[in-house]
Amino acid sequence: MLKRELGILTLLVLLCVHGVKAVDLITCEGLTANLTCAQGTIEVLSANYGRTDRATCSTGRPANQLANTQCLITTPLNVLATQCNGKTSCSFGVNNRDFTDPCPGTYKYMNVSYECAAPPPLSTPSPPTTTTTTPPTTPPPTTTTPPTTTTPPITTTPPTTTTTTTPPPTTTPPTTTTPPPPTTTTTKPDIICQGRSSVLSCAKGRTLLIHHANYGRRDRVTCPPAVARFPPCISSVTRNIKLWCNGKRRCVLLGTNSYSNDRCPHINKYLEVSYSCE
Ligand SMILES: *[C@@H]1O[C@H](CO)[C@@H](O)[C@H](O)[C@H]1NC(C)=O
Numbered sequence: 449m450l451k452r453e454l455g456i457l458t459l460l461v462l463l464c465v466h467g468v469k470a471v472d473l474i475t476c477e478g479l480t481a482n483l484t485c486a487q488g489t490i491e492v493l494s495a496n497y498g499r500t501d502r503a504t505c506s507t508g509r510p511a512n513q514l515a516n517t518q519c520l521i522t523t524p525l526n527v528l529a530t531q532c533n534g535k536t537s538c539s540f541g542v543n544n545r546d547f548t549d550p551c552p553g554t555y556k557y558m559n560v561s562y563e564c565a566a567p568p569p570l571s572t573p574s575p576p577t578t579t580t581t582t583p584p585t586t587p588p589p590t591t592t593t594p595p596t597t598t599t600p601p602i603t604t605t606p607p608t609t610t611t612t613t614t615p616p617p618t619t620t621p622p623t624t625t626t627p628p629p630p631t632t633t634t635t636k637p638d639i640i641c642q643g644r645s646s647v648l649s650c651a652k653g654r655t656l657l658i659h660h661a662n663y664g665r666r667d668r669v670t671c672p673p674a675v676a677r678f679p680p681c682i683s684s685v686t687r688n689i690k691l692w693c694n695g696k697r698r699c700v701l702l703g704t705n706s707y708s709n710d711r712c713p714h715i716n717k718y719l720e721v722s723y724s725c726e
């Protein structure tokens with residue numbers, strides 16, 4: 449019986465991006481979740497408590513406890529990131545006392561995705577398949593071919609020695625609102641739609657400096673579906689995001705109310721963060 453329940457726990461290696469493996473850990477309600485890193489330290493990427501399918505953690509459960517597959521709350525991310533990040537192992541109980549119950553009566557599970565950040569931080573380029581908030585199809589800005597000095601990679605050569613440069617390959621796609629590769633020093637705001645998460649990160653030797661962070665909505669089209677009308681709906685969450693991210697090389701953020709009070713409860717919102725790497 450117990451063995452069966454434990455057998456439900458699946459450990460899937462999801463993706464292997466530049467040597468950093470993301471692990472998806474499912475732990476059924478009532479059990480203890482154990483996050484471990486054989487090498488490096490834990491960096492929680494997402495955490496969902498609830499139920500999104502009928503099969504997971506279903507052994508011996510009556511049908512009425514499995515019927516709701518639209519049950520999800522993502523706020524555990526903040527708790528777990530605080531509790532587990534930077535450690536080599538981390539255990540916590542999966543239960544309704546420690547985490548808000550999003551659907552009483554449903555038997556739930558915790559779905560945590562985390563990676564083991566290598567001890568000497570890998571200065572990898574950003575994984576291209578992270579949370580891409582598909583931007584509204586606005587026409588690209590007119591400046592298509594950038595001049596010679598494009599955004600330099602990690603090697604910051606002073607601009608004095610300009611040897612005959614080979615023409616830069618036109619790689620920079622002119623998409624507008626997608627978050628830029630986190631390794632570059634940038635002040636362009638990152639948009640994290642409600643319920644999504646994103647990782648701000650800097651190249652090796654640099655740390656995050658948050659400029660501004662707002663949660664809410666200031667236009668109709670960002671983070672679809674488009675919203676026809678909405679009340680004034682922007683809260684500054686700069687202080688909390690600064691506390692959370694400043695001085696770190698990487699920082700997991702969630703599009704959620706948990707950084708401030710919700711000023712417009714029924715509106716689909718997003719987190720806007722502008723930052724740089726110092
Ligand atoms: C987590 O670790 C504890 C202590 O080693 C163990 O009792 C528990 O069964 C583990 N949880 C799971 C889901 O394997």
Ligand SMILES: *[C@@H]1O[C@H](CO)[C@@H](O)[C@H](O)[C@H]1NC(C)=O
Pocket residue numbers: 472474494496500501504559560561
């Ligand atoms: C766990 O979360 C990941 C990422 O959000 C998702 O792809 C996967 O389907 C989830 N697994 C279950 C069993 O809910």
